Amino acid sequence: MVSLTATSALTDCHRNGRAAFFENDGVTLEELPFLGMLRLQGPGADPAFCAQVAALAMPLSAPGNMGVQDATSSKPALRCHWLAPNEWLLVTAAGAEPAVAQSLAPALAGRLALVTPISDSRLALAASGPCAAELLSKGCALDLHRRQFMPGETTVTRFAKVAGMITRTGAERYELYVDRSQARYVWQWLIDAAGEFAV
Numbered sequence: 001m002v003s004l005t006a007t008s009a010l011t012d013c014h015r016n017g018r019a020a021f022f023e024n025d026g027v028t029l030e031e032l033p034f035l036g037m038l039r040l041q042g043p044g045a046d047p048a049f050c051a052q053v054a055a056l057a058m059p060l061s062a063p064g065n066m067g068v069q070d071a072t073s074s075k076p077a078l079r080c081h082w083l084a085p086n087e088w089l090l091v092t093a094a095g096a097e098p099a100v101a102q103s104l105a106p107a108l109a110g111r112l113a114l115v116t117p118i119s120d121s122r123l124a125l126a127a128s129g130p131c132a133a134e135l136l137s138k139g140c141a142l143d144l145h146r147r148q149f150m151p152g153e154t155t156v157t158r159f160a161k162v163a164g165m166i167t168r169t170g171a172e173r174y175e176l177y178v179d180r181s182q183a184r185y186v187w188q189w190l191i192d193a194a195g196e197f198a199v
């Protein structure tokens with residue numbers, strides 16, 4: 001029987017068994033390897049659909065926001081990122097995708113709705129530190145100042161000329177999600193752009 005092993009798009013950047021990592025005085029960059037990700041598509045304007053998803057998994061996040069569901073005895077930890085009026089990105093632990101998809105099945109039945117595992121097509125990176133916002137601002141046109149883009153907010157944007165999603169998860173911490181095929185390019189772009197923050 002064939003056995004498949006998950007492999008990071010940044011495997012050649014791993015050192016001593018550790019996921020891709022870079023740090024200087026102003027910013028820390030790190031790969032967030034092997035997260036479970038699913039795309040949920042459904043009628044966001046349908047109150048019954050939204051209520052069912054909330055009861056089965058977690059409330060759907062509002063435009064520009066991220067919701068967080070802590071793990072319980074019956075539900076895995078889950079984050080919900082708003083992507084578009086009828087589309088959300090669900091992020092969970094690696095391997096929990098089938099359980100999340102199965103839990104949502106009753107909400108999808110009889111509706112034009114779908115949940116799709118996309119873990120193997122995305123890569124998540126974290127940027128943190130006092131210069132993290134300035135670094136990310138070099139790659140996109142968003143105003144990432146703490147008064148404009150607050151913790152818990154998320155947005156789809158172009159970053160370093162590729163499609164991506166940026167989420168602010170803390171006062172000085174951001175997560176960036178990009179297509180796997182662009183991961184190496186974005187990682188190298190971030191390291192090059194972070195060079196000016198070294199003292």
